Structure formats: C-alpha cells, structure tokens
Amino acid sequence: MEKGIDLAQTNFQKYFDSFSGLSDEQNNNFLIKYEHSLRVAKLCADIAQSLRLSEDEQEMAYLAGVFHDIGRFRQLIKFNTFDDSQSVDHADYSIQVINENDLLSECPEGEKNKILLAIQYHNKHELPKDVVDKELLYARILRDADKLDILHVITDYYTNPKAVPNHTLTWEMPKGGVVSSEVASQIMAGKLVSKTDVASQIDIKIMQLSWVYDINFKPSFEIMMKRRYMEKIYSTLSKSDIVIEIYRKVKVFAENKILA
Ligand SMILES: [Fe+2]
Known part of the structure; x- marks a missing residue:
C-alpha cells in the first residue's frame, strides 16, 4: 500500500x-x-x-x-x-x-x-x-474526512481569540444576533442546514453543528467526539433557549451513533 x-x-x-x-x-x-x-x-x-x-x-x-x-x-x-x-x-x-x-x-x-x-x-x-x-x-x-478537517480548522479559529478573521471561514457574513428561524427549524427536524438559508456567522455555526446528520461512519463520529468539535462550536455561541435545544439534539444524536 x-x-x-x-x-x-x-x-x-x-x-x-x-x-x-x-x-x-x-x-x-x-x-x-x-x-x-x-x-x-x-x-x-x-x-x-x-x-x-x-x-x-x-x-x-x-x-x-x-x-x-x-x-x-x-x-x-x-x-x-x-x-x-x-x-x-x-x-x-x-x-x-x-x-x-x-x-x-x-x-x-x-x-x-x-x-x-x-x-x-x-x-x-x-x-x-x-x-x-x-x-x-x-x-x-x-x-x-473533509467535514472533520473543516471542523478542526474552524474550531481552532473559533476558540483562538487572537485569530485574524479569515474570510474563507466566515464567508464575510454579518455576525448576527439570533439563529435564523429557517436554519433552526431545519436542524431541529434532523436535517442538514442548507447553505442557501445561512444568513449570519451564527447560522454558519448552526449549519456546522447540523453536519452530524451527514456523517456516515461510526469511526468518524468517534473522531468528532474525541476532538470535541461540537462542544467547541457550542462554547462560542451565546446560550439562548433555541441554541441550548439545538446542541442537546445534535449531541444526543452523535452519542447514539457511537453507542450503536
Ligand atoms: Fe473541496
């Protein structure tokens, strides 16, 4: 090989x-x-x-x-x-x-x-x-693999306060105050958030959390949980009811995939 x-x-x-x-x-x-x-x-x-x-x-x-x-x-x-x-x-x-x-x-x-x-x-x-x-x-x-590496890069960026804003990571979107309702309803319905509905940097983070629904293999979930990617994204969001609910939902989903 x-x-x-x-x-x-x-x-x-x-x-x-x-x-x-x-x-x-x-x-x-x-x-x-x-x-x-x-x-x-x-x-x-x-x-x-x-x-x-x-x-x-x-x-x-x-x-x-x-x-x-x-x-x-x-x-x-x-x-x-x-x-x-x-x-x-x-x-x-x-x-x-x-x-x-x-x-x-x-x-x-x-x-x-x-x-x-x-x-x-x-x-x-x-x-x-x-x-x-x-x-x-x-x-x-x-x-x-591609998603896991993007999660690696963006969680590094999100959790490093000294990071220079990188437009390829923020898509030059406004910071935003709340999760868009369309984005929230997609992720709460267990669906991958569509890029076209993303309207702010907060929505981007929610979309990235929704990637759990598009991960195919147990070893990938194991890497994702071991490296705490979801948790790191969540830690950078301000905690509204909907954000807490969303995080709980994706976390339970990922944990079940590892137990299965
Ligand atoms: Fe690519």
Missing part, C-alpha cells in the same frame, strides 16, 4: 510545485489547501482502516482525499477566489485537473471511477440517489 500512497504524494507535490511566481497572499492560500488536502487524505485512510477495509481500499480512500481539492489551485490563479458561485465548481475543476495530468493512471478502472465520483460529490448537498451503494464508498469516506 505504501508505494501507491508515496506515488500519490509525489504526484500531488509535483503538481503543487508546478505553480511559480505566486504573490504572498496566493502562497498563503495555496498552503492552506495543500495542508488541508494532506490532512483529509490521512483521515480518509484512517477511517478506511477503522472500517477494516483492505489495504488497497485504504489506499484508494487516500487518493480520493489527496486529490479532492486539486482544482483549487487553478481556480485561485484563474479567478482569484475560492468562491465557486463566482467562478467554477471546484470539484468539477479537480476532476479536470486529474484527467489532464493523468493523476489516477495507476488505479484500476473501476476504482478510478469510484474515486472520481467521490471527488465530484464531496462538495454537493447530498450524494446522488441513482448510484448503487457500493460505488459510493469513497464518496462517503471523503465527505466525512
């Missing part, structure tokens, strides 16, 4: 190094995506291992992780933004980059398709309904 992972890391590094003459700001943004990709890849492999998948499958999960955001680099150079709505769908862009650079040429064809499917759907609201379950294995792992 190591050999395939080494090759993927080398290919990832080579592609990353092929960009030159970047400004300090571009360099900084490149580094954020570079490190995120490697952490997500490692999480994918860890989840796959906890699920007792074969070594080959662990390796394929790693590949999905390491290349899932590879389109981000070209997106930033070409459009000067990571905002997909102002530029391109970065998942589609990643697939384009993978194909152009032959980054998955060593994979068996069937596995390659599963990895591409995982990358294509890592940023969508939900997985496609017309694809059979076993084709979506890496897609489920990648969605969990």
Whole structure:
C-alpha cells in the first residue's frame, strides 16, 4: 500500500510545485489547501482502516482525499477566489485537473471511477440517489474526512481569540444576533442546514453543528467526539433557549451513533 500512497504524494507535490511566481497572499492560500488536502487524505485512510477495509481500499480512500481539492489551485490563479458561485465548481475543476495530468493512471478502472465520483460529490448537498451503494464508498469516506478537517480548522479559529478573521471561514457574513428561524427549524427536524438559508456567522455555526446528520461512519463520529468539535462550536455561541435545544439534539444524536 505504501508505494501507491508515496506515488500519490509525489504526484500531488509535483503538481503543487508546478505553480511559480505566486504573490504572498496566493502562497498563503495555496498552503492552506495543500495542508488541508494532506490532512483529509490521512483521515480518509484512517477511517478506511477503522472500517477494516483492505489495504488497497485504504489506499484508494487516500487518493480520493489527496486529490479532492486539486482544482483549487487553478481556480485561485484563474479567478482569484475560492468562491465557486463566482467562478467554477471546484470539484468539477479537480476532476479536470486529474484527467489532464493523468493523476489516477495507476488505479484500476473501476476504482478510478469510484474515486472520481467521490471527488465530484464531496462538495454537493447530498450524494446522488441513482448510484448503487457500493460505488459510493469513497464518496462517503471523503465527505466525512473533509467535514472533520473543516471542523478542526474552524474550531481552532473559533476558540483562538487572537485569530485574524479569515474570510474563507466566515464567508464575510454579518455576525448576527439570533439563529435564523429557517436554519433552526431545519436542524431541529434532523436535517442538514442548507447553505442557501445561512444568513449570519451564527447560522454558519448552526449549519456546522447540523453536519452530524451527514456523517456516515461510526469511526468518524468517534473522531468528532474525541476532538470535541461540537462542544467547541457550542462554547462560542451565546446560550439562548433555541441554541441550548439545538446542541442537546445534535449531541444526543452523535452519542447514539457511537453507542450503536
Ligand atoms: Fe473541496
């Protein structure tokens, strides 16, 4: 397995190094995506291992992780933004980059398709309904890993009072005073909060709490609880009745997933 992972890391590094003459700001943004990709890849492999998948499958999960955001680099150079709505769908862009650079040429064809499917759907609201379950294995792992890493980054940011506001994390939204009613009713109904209903930084945090409903595997819940991500988000919210109710609901949901 190591050999395939080494090759993927080398290919990832080579592609990353092929960009030159970047400004300090571009360099900084490149580094954020570079490190995120490697952490997500490692999480994918860890989840796959906890699920007792074969070594080959662990390796394929790693590949999905390491290349899932590879389109981000070209997106930033070409459009000067990571905002997909102002530029391109970065998942589609990643697939384009993978194909152009032959980054998955060593994979068996069937596995390659599963990895591409995982990358294509890592940023969508939900997985496609017309694809059979076993084709979506890496897609489920990648969605969990990506969320866990975003939770790692944002809880670091939320709990560090010295942190410089990072617009990719706050979406340049107003701070907000209360949870929007549409957002509150979605999470209380056990639904993933839709990005389009988010209107403030408080709503963003509630949306992030609602990710518990979109985590697929027990090992992912275990990582989430062990690293106290939900608790850390909650600790940064002012405690209204609805906030307390929401937190209780997602916490019980996550705890039950671990006991199950
Ligand atoms: Fe992404």
